[in-house]
Amino acid sequence: MAAAVRLALRPRLSTSNIATRIPCRAFSSSASRLDFHFDTHHFVQRLEREGLTRPQAEGIMNAMADVIDESVRNMTSNMVTKAEQEKHQYTQQVDIAQIKSELQLMEKNDLAMLKAENDRLQTDMEKLKQRLRQEITRTQDGVRLDLNLEKGRMREESSGQELKIKEVDTRIEQEIANLRTAIQVSKATTLQYLVGFVTGCSALLMAYLRFRM
Secondary structure, eight states: OOOOEEEOOOSOOOTTOOOEEEEEEEOOTTOOOEEEEEOHHHHHHHHHHTTOOHHHHHHHHHHHHHHHHHHHHHHHHTOOOHHHHHHHHHHHHHHHHHHHHHHHHHHHHHHHHHHHHHHHHHHHHHHHHHHHHHHHHHHHHHHHHHHHHHHHHHHHHHHHHHHHHHHHHHHHHHHHHHHHHHHHHHHHHHHHHHHHHHHHHHHHHHHHHHHHO
16 A cells, blocks of 8 residues: 545534635655645535525535545545555565575575485486496307307217218128128028039939939
């Protein structure tokens, strides 16, 4: 609110009153006073020109003065002085400055917390990356070892299979050689049997021929 305004009305009008002064005092930083004058006598004469008697006009003027005085008192009861307003504004400015300072402090604290959280997350990410690289290296080493072992086992199995194949080939060759030997022996035996048989048959035939002759 700006400045408080107070109107003070003089006592009841009478026939001897020419004009009643209604002062209006305004409070400001310079404490200046402003007085407003209302010509009640001129107002009463105007009412008389409208057909009212002087007592009627004065009664209306007194009633209006009472209403104006009551209205001004009701209005000024809710007003404050400029000093009070400036004090309230200063209090508000102090509160706003304090709130602003608290907000700035909270913002700084939030930024610091966010920065610390970001740094912690980056550290955790680096640790996780390093652990992941170690796991990948360990897995690769394990796979290489398994592959080398599997290659060695496959080479051993291949060598064993080759030895078994060589043994089978040797046995087959021995069996073939034995079979050839048996065939040769069988051929010689058969040939000897045929020679003996033919010789016997020839001797019998010659004996028979001799007997017939």
